[in-house]
Amino acid sequence: MQNPWTEDLAWQAQRGLELGSGLCACEGHYHTLWGSLRIAGINNTMKGETPHLTEMMAPFLRDGMRVMIGGAADPGVLCGIGRIFSPRMPVFTVIDKCKAPLALIGEFAASRGIACRLLHMDLLDLDGSEQWDQIVLHYTADFMSASVRSRLFRSVAASLAPGGTLVCATMTGASECARLRNRRLRRCSSMKSAV
Numbered sequence: 601m602q603n604p605w606t607e608d609l610a611w612q613a614q615r616g617l618e619l620g621s622g623l624c625a626c627e628g629h630y631h632t633l634w635g636s637l638r639i640a641g642i643n644n645t646m647k648g649e650t651p652h653l654t655e656m657m658a659p660f661l662r663d664g665m666r667v668m669i670g671g672a673a674d675p676g677v678l679c680g681i682g683r684i685f686s687p688r689m690p691v692f693t694v695i696d697k698c699k700a701p702l703a704l705i706g707e708f709a710a711s712r713g714i715a716c717r718l719l720h721m722d723l724l725d726l727d728g729s730e731q732w733d734q735i736v737l738h739y740t741a742d743f744m745s746a747s748v749r750s751r752l753f754r755s756v757a758a759s760l761a762p763g764g765t766l767v768c769a770t771m772t773g774a775s776e777c778a779r780l781r782n783r784r785l786r787r788c789s790s791m792k793s794a795v
């Protein structure tokens with residue numbers, strides 16, 4: 601039996617082009633071209649962070665958990681998170697403000713028998729009337745202007761069920777990674793000298 605979380609990048613590029621041409625009005629034909637950029641190796645989805653996410657998410661995974669993915673350009677994040685949960689199966693909701701990726705994810709999920717609700721809405725309009733056990737923001741905040749990010753996190757906080765978890769991947773850049781690494785090293789050496 602086919603692993604439901606194995607992507608078909610050739611199909612996604614072709615179908616993304618077709619669906620995007622009719623449904624995506626985003627800047628730069630974002631969703632129309634996303635699949636072509638991925639199969640060409642120019643864009644990636646979960647990149648190298650899967651091992652870190654797997655380790656960090658491990659204590660929180662439960663079968664049947666309500667997981668919401670906030671912003672998804674294609675089935676990539678759904679599959680990445682699905683693989684981390686596997687063999688557990690969460691109940692997925694994907695939210696995006698563009699209909700094109702939702703249509704693509706809907707066709708993909710139906711072909712794999714994956715239960716996945718699709719909501720066409722702005723994440724900033726989440727008001728807590730529906731809540732999830734886990735919310736995944738995978739580089740979504742980076743694609744919003746800085747002025748609305750605090751509103752995004754207020755909306756997301758309202759939409760987390762009690763005890764829920766937010767999984768948020770953002771770009772930090774090499775200089776920020778180096779700064780954090782140096783800070784950790786400084787702390788370690790001051791702890792050693794205190795012993």
Ligand SMILES: C[S@@+](CC[C@H](N)C(=O)[O-])C[C@H]1O[C@@H](n2cnc3c(N)ncnc32)[C@H](O)[C@@H]1O
Binds near residue numbers: 646670
């Ligand atoms: C960085 S992209 C892709 C995210 C993810 N890394 C991926 O590979 O699919 C961000 C996605 O968030 C969506 N998005 C951005 N702002 C949004 C908003 N305010 N509400 C809902 N979706 C939003 C975009 O349409 C896009 O599909």
